[in-house]
Amino acid sequence: MMAFLLDIITFLQISFSTNIFRINYISFSSFVLMLFREGFGGIVLGLLLSWIGVRLMNKSDDGNTLIIISLALVSFGSWLVTKIDVSEPLTMVITGIVIGNSRAQQGVSIESKRTLTNFWIIIDELLNAFLFVLVGIEVLEMNFSGKYIIAGIIIFLISLIARYISVTISMLLTEMSIKKNFCKNNLVITWAGLRGGVSIVLALSIPVEHRILHIFSIIYIAVLLSIFIQGISFRKVLEKAYVEE
Secondary structure (H helix, E strand, C coil): CHHHHHHHHHHHHHHCCECCCCECCCCHHHHHHHHHHHHHHHHHHHHHHHHHHHHHHCCCCCHHHHHHHHHHHHHHHHHHHHHHCCCHHHHHHHHHHHHHCCCCCCCCCHHHHHHHHHHHHHHHHHHHHHHHHHHHHHHCCCCCCHHHHHHHHHHHHHHHHHHHHHHHHHHHHHHCCCCCCHHHHHHHHHHHCCCCHHHHHHHHCCCHHHCCCCHHHHHHHHHHHHHHHHHHHHHHHHHHHHHCC
16 A cells, blocks of 8 residues: 555656746546556556466476576566556565465475575565665655654555555455454554555655655654554554453
């Protein structure tokens, strides 16, 4: 959901960017087309890449080969999304989820899967370290003026509402009925969804020349609010929802 939100903000920043002589405007149809292309296109491409990945991985039971296949999928997918203008985060997320939860990998041993998993755990730790360094550098140039703080609060509230709606739709589609604790479960799942590293990475991925609204400052404030408000109060929410029944 945050990927969609940042795609929208970036598109609006570029489209409403001004110079001395003229202002460029966007039409509603262009806006809707962008959302459809970024969202639906990212999902379709992610499913396609995951199907190819599962097929290739089933032909080998060597952990090193699986690592090479996964790297090839990431590299090729990252290159392809720039050519067809779809959401790269959404594409990679769908690819990873489908491959990670696929039951079609019957020919892959547990040891090979463990080798692949350990490799990506190491990559995850390294990228997290790089992320903290980048955040430290970026914080030095952040703007904490009042309007950006207000914008960060608004983004935080929008992300909560958007997550609540998406969780509600997902639960209705999977359960096909409203059970006794439906509202409580929905609230807890929504409140447990803290904004964090992914949101910051998406903000940092926006080209510097397009950060007209100091998007990193806004997202950073939203992340801080999410960590402090949701993180600190999550235990209280759980107690109110379940313990005191």
